[in-house]
């Protein structure tokens with residue numbers, strides 16, 4: 001754009017310049033499914049990837065393109081691809097790197113939906129996920145075999161907001177020529193850019209803070225361009241000529257290899273593209289990302305401090321508190337805050353938790369996080385209810401765990417509501 005590259009400047013301006021046809025200040029929505037080809041030769045060049053350009057909205061769309069440009073700028077990546085949901089972004093990333101018989105290693109402290117996808121649905125396709133305690137570096141290393149294709153972790157784990165030491169985990173991965181994929185849904189690039197700490201691929205559920213207003217399902221994959229697939233024995237998928245592109249070797253595309261294959265093969269075949277309207281809404285949300293993340297984090301810290309001093313509360317798991325075992329890691333990776341999400345444990349078990357939630361008037365009971373509105377849920381009976389008791393233990397979720405996603409409302413009102421509900 002120009003020499004002005006501060007985060008907030010990129011947040012407002014990157015990805016879009018006043019469109020030449022209309023001079024529209026705000027990014028337009030392009031609700032179109034296809035594009036006019038000037039002539040047949042031009043069309044043929046697009047189809048054979050000789051030229052870049054719009055063919056069909058399953059593969060690319062100008063509204064998605066603006067969003068992809070913005071997240072690439074904010075995360076400091078090389079390129080990005082937008083999806084219909086965070087889960088689609090995750091599934092498509094895994095199958096871009098793995099085929100039947102392959103393995104990957106993932107943190108056990110992650111979103112319950114990810115544990116199901118990785119542990120059960122991918123297994124049915126012949127892809128095996130080994131779950132490890134993210135704090136146990138030997139466990140990461142010991143899980144590696146010749147078939148390992150990637151490491152996966154959330155930087156801020158859902159629901160407990162445990163912090164993964166991604167610099168160490170990326171060192172282990174890179175020693176074995178394995179890429180590290182980091183789910184950045186809770187941190188967003190404003191609180192931390194994992195690529196600066198060795199992540200090769202960053203995934204966002206843009207459903208949460210990036211879109212930010214509780215309206216959208218969307219996912220994003222950002223590639224750093226730093227991982228070398230060429231001649232890496234773990235990646236025949238990138239090094240063998242591809243029969244559906246006349247023998248193209250994707251690794252030969254260098255920094256563009258990962259996203260090109262993700263778009264041209266995986267998106268082409270699986271079709272999890274975002275709607276132009278959702279891409280547009282996500283771009284709108286991202287223009288105010290820093291303001292919201294500051295307020296979410298500040299409000300969450302105030303609530304965590306209030307709860308920590310409350311006699312009915314057994315434990316608060318918030319990495320912004322000095323009492324958290326993740327405090328030092330949070331200071332290292334997330335000095336501006338750790339978002340609005342954390343958990344706490346009420347004295348009195350599941351019943352006390354249910355009573356507390358039913359008494360809330362401002363905070364809503366919702367199976368989501370990252371909304372402007374303050375929201376609460378009981379993971380053991382909802383978001384993580386499909387997990388076995390063993391898996392619940394591994395994610396540190398108990399019957400009396402309550403997850404909060406603190407919004408941007410007036411902090412006195414949020415605390416007053418929690419206080420009266422506890423009473």
Ligand SMILES: *Cc1c(COP(=O)(O)O)cnc(C)c1O
Pocket residue numbers: 085086087088111113114154158183185186205206207208217218219369
């Ligand atoms: C919600 C969530 C997802 C899944 O994203 P969807 O947009 O709901 O498909 C993945 N990772 C984390 C950390 C999440 O919170």
